[in-house]
Amino acid sequence: xxxKVLKVDQSHIDQNLIEQAADFIKNExxxxxxxxxxxxxxxNGLVPEAAAKIYAAKGRPSDNPLILHIxxxxxxxxxxxxxxxxxxxxxxxxxxxxxxxxxxxxAIVPDGTTGGLSTVAVRMPDHPVALALISxxxxxxxxxxxxxxxxxxPTKAEHVFEDMKGKIPCILDGGMVGIGIESTIIDxxxxxxxxxxxxxxxxxxxEEVIGEPVSIDPAVLDSNKLKGLAPKxxxxxxxxxxxxxxxxxxxxxIDKVVGYINKKTEQxxxxxxxxxxxGTDDTISSYHGDVILSIGTRDSDDTIAQNLYDVLxxxxxxxxxxxxxxxxxxxxxxxxxxxxxxKAAGYDRIEx
Ligand code: TXA
Ligand code: MG
Numbered sequence: 001x002x003x004k005v006l007k008v009d010q011s012h013i014d015q016n017l018i019e020q021a022a023d024f025i026k027n028e029x030x031x032x033x034x035x036x037x038x039x040x041x042x043x044n045g046l047v048p049e050a051a052a053k054i055y056a057a058k059g060r061p062s063d064n065p066l067i068l069h070i071x072x073x074x075x076x077x078x079x080x081x082x083x084x085x086x087x088x089x090x091x092x093x094x095x096x097x098x099x100x101x102x103x104x105x106x107a108i109v110p111d112g113t114t115g116g117l118s119t120v121a122v123r124m125p126d127h128p129v130a131l132a133l134i135s136x137x138x139x140x141x142x143x144x145x146x147x148x149x150x151x152x153x154p155t156k157a158e159h160v161f162e163d164m165k166g167k168i169p170c171i172l173d174g175g176m177v178g179i180g181i182e183s184t185i186i187d188x189x190x191x192x193x194x195x196x197x198x199x200x201x202x203x204x205x206x207e208e209v210i211g212e213p214v215s216i217d218p219a220v221l222d223s224n225k226l227k228g229l230a231p232k233x234x235x236x237x238x239x240x241x242x243x244x245x246x247x248x249x250x251x252x253x254i255d256k257v258v259g260y261i262n263k264k265t266e267q268x269x270x271x272x273x274x275x276x277x278x279g280t281d282d283t284i285s286s287y288h289g290d291v292i293l294s295i296g297t298r299d300s301d302d303t304i305a306q307n308l309y310d311v312l313x314x315x316x317x318x319x320x321x322x323x324x325x326x327x328x329x330x331x332x333x334x335x336x337x338x339x340x341x342x343k344a345a346g347y348d349r350i351e352x
């Protein structure tokens with residue numbers, strides 16, 4: 001299959017390109033498109049045969065449900081049985097934006113989209129290209145992140161091309177995304193709202209808007225990993241975002257972290273191993289590894305979120321045997337960043 005890449009300028013959207021992409025969606029084909037979080041791999045969310053193509057292209061387990069993307073709040077009502085007050089407040093505050101809500105689904109939403117669950121995930125993305133595509137397609141668009149299952153989510157059209165070339169007919173290229181990590185998922189079907197996946201919108205931001213306590217799925221707090229809890233978002237149980245080389249996180253006072261990683265690098269070199277290092281703009285010149293990449297500025301967690309997946313993907317193109325990384329747990333994105341990075345490292349972390 002030939003994969004067409006259509007470059008769209010966000011500030012002057014060429015409606016002709018959007019219509020070309022929407023035609024694929026209308027014909028039950030797949031289109032990858034930019035959102036403010038990561039690129040999505042879209043299909044008509046109300047047609048099971050279309051959604052099935054997403055699972056095939058990604059190699060995604062079929063019990064892992066998809067998010068339905070809408071461009072207008074009117075599209076929500078036909079999809080869900082009820083919208084609790086707390087959910088209304090959250091949608092008013094955070095849509096369009098990096099928030100996915102879990103609500104009880106109506107029969108019109110096929111089991112092929114929700115992995116057989118009685119609930120459905122819905123999001124209104126804050127990206128002009130995504131909104132234009134959904135609106136031109138005249139249906140809710142089911143879209144997971146547009147990566148091969150198990151690889152880092154795509155934050156650039158080039159990442160999508162790397163994974164989906166020859167497997168899908170169309171990629172809308174809207175340049176690099178703004179946020180860089182997937183939306184916060186919040187479940188409104190229980191007694192109290194519960195965050196199933198951390199993201200740019202934090203528990204505190206929700207509590208301020210909703211005016212009631214918001215809990216976090218205990219299985220998402222990595223300290224609980226060993227207790228063997230099953231996460232409530234099916235996708236959170238898979239080993240995600242793993243780079244090909246072993247990744248080890250090193251936390252502690254930054255001077256000690258640099259010292260430790262340099263010592264480990266020397267030991268690795270003695271064994272003829274090649275070392276990759278993930279640092280920040282202010283630390284990379286202090287390391288002696290073979291491939292040293294900066295993930296952003298230490299005092300701007302927004303830059304770190306934006307570059308996280310790109311850096312992990314870059315290492316897959318490098319010949320390194322082991323990767324050491326600082327931890328990036330500060331700022332409002334710290335929790336969401338570490339949720340992804342900790343999984344990428346297979347929970348390998350040492351404190352120095
Ligand atoms: O930012 C995002 O959310 C991106 C962009 C493309 O919108 N999408 C994304 O989709 O990250 P995906 O498929 O990679 O992650 C969706 C997550 C999975 O962990 C899935 O298990 C969970 O949402 N999910 C979907 N429907 C659910 C439901 N009904 N109940 C609980 N979890 C659900
Ligand atoms: Mg994903």
